[in-house]
Amino acid sequence: MDFSTLFFGADTSYLTAAGVRKRFHYLDSTASTLMFKNALRAKEAALSHYGNIHSSCHFNARISQKFFDLSQREVLRFFNVDESTHSVIFMGSGVTAALNFLARTMQEGFGEKSTVAISPMEHHSNDLPHRKYSGKLLLLPLLSTDGELGCIDVQGSRDLIAEHASDLRYVSVTGVSNVTGIINPIAQLSEICRDYDVPLIVDGAQMVAHVPLDLSAGALANISALVFSSHKIYAPGGPGVIVARNEFLKQLPAVELGGGMVGKVHRQGYELATSLSGRFQAGTPNILGAVELGCALNMLMDIGMEKVQAHERALMDLVWGVLTEHPKVKIYGSKNRTTAPRAGAISFNITGVEHGLAAMILNDYHCVAVRNECFCAHPYVRDLMLDDLWNIPVDGLTEDQVRVRVLEMSGMLRVSFGLYNTAEDVLAMAEGVGDIAENVNSYRRLYVSKGDGNFEAIDGGSDLNAIDQDMIFGRRPTFPGSSIR
Ligand SMILES: Cc1ncc(COP(=O)(O)O)c(C=O)c1O
Structure with missing residues (x-):
């Protein structure tokens, strides 16, 4: 088709x-995918009912909350899990925000261990945050055939993880390389991390739109957190996403503070929100982007x-x-x-x-x-x-x-x-x-x-002068002032 x-x-x-x-x-x-037409339709449908999900009584707020919850549920359904084992956290515009958040939060939550392991094929977003927040960065080995680099070497990684297990804060690897498209053996890596009780973060930026992933079964069920970007899965206005095991999230401190992530706040202190995903989503989330993403995932599940x-x-x-x-x-x-x-x-x-x-x-x-x-x-x-x-x-x-x-x-x-x-x-x-x-x-x-x-x-190339503000924002007459007298 x-x-x-x-x-x-x-x-x-x-x-x-x-x-x-x-x-x-x-x-x-x-870099970024084109957009599902249906995802824009979903966003437009939600716009007629738009309100902040932090309000709770009026129609628009309640309907927006419902759309937001449905979108989170679609994320879980896409990976064949539900809220009894996993939670969804929307964050910034992509994986970069999600990985910075995890690296920083893990430093606070697992600070007694100083080492983080990544692979040599990581995007800067799955490298630099870990350099910044860890004491020591380990590189898992890659297989090499005829002098050419392949995927992450499972046995070599097992040896390295075993050697450093007592000080290993977590392992964070990409599922698929954004350079070569090479797919990594994340199921085997997940088994190794389970054997040594080390959390595993998977950068799914280049994986989730291309490879079916069932987080409910086998070794993949052990992945602590999988992160991906809406704009790489046909929903370019959507947020970055963390799908994490509840057991893992319960161990993390809330590092980003503000509205939305708390229950009651007193002059002397505050109580964290009871919902795990709420606890880590400080501020107003990208509600319309979440709807767009929910629809894109719904389309992919239908296909x-x-x-x-x-x-x-x-x-x-x-x-x-x-x-x-x-x-x-x-x-x-x-x-x-x-x-x-x-x-x-x-x-x-x-x-x-x-x-x-x-x-x-x-x-x-x-x-x-x-x-x-x-x-x-x-x-x-x-x-x-x-x-x-x-x-x-x-x-x-x-x-x-x-x-x-x-x-x-x-x-x-x-x-x-x-x-x-x-x-x-x-x-x-x-x-x-x-x-x-x-x-x-x-x-x-x-x-x-x-x-x-x-x-x-040399001749200036294609003439892009026709692309101007009117083309994108439209042209309109001057508006009269307020009609309220
Ligand atoms: C493997 C990988 N990780 C992380 C990122 C960063 O994603 P974003 O720009 O959506 O934050 C990219 C972007 O291309 C990527 O390919």
Whole structure:
């Protein structure tokens, strides 16, 4: 089935630099996904009844509370759990807020232990907060086949966790890499953490929209907290989400204080809210965003995550075929798709072509959106590109030129997909990559380096002047003053 009609933006077209109108091929879902049309409808329906859930008597407040509760219930249902074992906490706009919250709260709650373990493939959001709030950061090992990095090494991790168990505050790992799309063995890691009684946090930013997850059964039931972002699961106005085991949350102190998270407050003290999710949601939550997310998850459950996964596997097979067969394309990470299976994303370079130049040509001439640079995972990208970085030709360049050249060559192109993508999107990308590999020197004359690793068209590129305030906010007549006399 073609799922693209369910989404806004899957049929947008633009005029290319060659003057041809083309459909836009959105292959940047790892950064943010397009939005389910139904999710906006749900939000609009909720708007007629909008009120703050901290009010409790009037119709709008009670209906909004109901919508909010239903959305939390959809999150639990999506992972096949209920409130008897798990709670949902909405937080900020994404995973970054959730991970900062957990790192800070765990420092207060589990401060007697100083060590935190992550993997070397983490997004900065699942690295820097733990560096800040822990005394010592351990890196779990990655498997390496033929010198190429794969997923987290289970046995190596068991050994490391066993060695540090007495001082290990928690382990926090990504379910799927945002760079290579490599899927980590979180069930096995969860077993290890259970064996050593260490809490496990899973960064699900790149996993939940692509891989079915049942938190009720087997080793996954032991995950202490799973975090994800609404904007990466077809609800771009929604909050960051923590789905956590109640037993885990009960051990945590309330670190963010204010309205909403308390029961009674006296001059001398306060009582925490009785609901676990309420206790950790200080302030007014993003109620409408929660509704949007609830609807998106409801849609995904109706479609079935197995079907979502099958659709994306077919896309991955197609992308894999196109890229591995091209003699001038280098894919990063292990090529063994049995020991290093992938979901959602894949990163590569075209021999001798700067990532920033290739990304601009793909956009300007082929209407293909990809991400380039280091994807907020600088240490991992550097590990993956080590050989390439040694071989950047810099002879005869000044120090400044070397600095720019290194920026231009240290990065990758990333193709990532969502439910709306089709074979046509992959073929458009393949045509673009083939064109760049063959004709990059003709394109080079049309672009200039910006000195920061990216490029811009010499003639100013696509004319975006028509995009202005009136287009987005609308134009309206002057309003008369108040009619109350
Ligand atoms: C694996 C991973 N973790 C965390 C994040 C941060 O997510 P957000 O920007 O929604 O906070 C991202 C974003 O791309 C990601 O890919």
